[in-house]
Amino acid sequence: MPSSPEDPRRPDLRQALQRDLRRHARRESGQRSFWRSLHLLGTVGWPIVGLAASGAVAGHWLDVQWHTGVRWALICVTCGTILGCWIAWHLIAGQR
């Protein structure tokens, strides 16, 4: 049975057009935000990875120098990760 114009399933022309325009705009912005998201992912990821890896290398060097097992490696990896997360947080906050 066809729906009537009073039927909520059939929106009026003005509403339907506004709804479709909103959908189209969302789809368009979604395509743009993919690249923005990829860029953000790279920007956020590198400080964490870089600082954690640097902390691991520096900690290992200290452990070798002072014969302390893996103590400094663990401390430096943890500190590097925390510092990387802090930098990443500020990068995200700056882009919002």
Add this chain to the structure above:
Amino acid sequence: MADRRLHLMVRTQHAVVFEADAISLRVPTASGQVGLRSRAEATLLAVETGLVLVHTADQVQYIGTAGGLVSWDGVTATLLTPLAVVGDDAPTILAALERALEEPSEEMRVRATLGQLESAIVHELRREQRERRARPGGT
């Protein structure tokens, strides 16, 4: 290489509202958005009220319709609709729609009257059905 464009014509009862070569178009139907390209099979689609997107070589054209039919024969797509407005962007098409709705239109008035009539008939049928069920021994 085969021509990848299709010829689109949007017609109301009184005039051809839009006519151009397009790469593809996207029309709203009851089952969702349907895309049409030049290599598609010949078809006839019932178009719902909403936005038709026309991708031409250099831009996207917006067409607002009050529903209708799209006939596609492999060369020309013809959209037959009681009302259509055309614009290059959202504000333009919304403004064009407001202008079109402000003008008295016999087709839209007839559609509204038919819609009211249909609604009244459906209401009566449902009431009759409810009464029949409420009667003792009614199914």
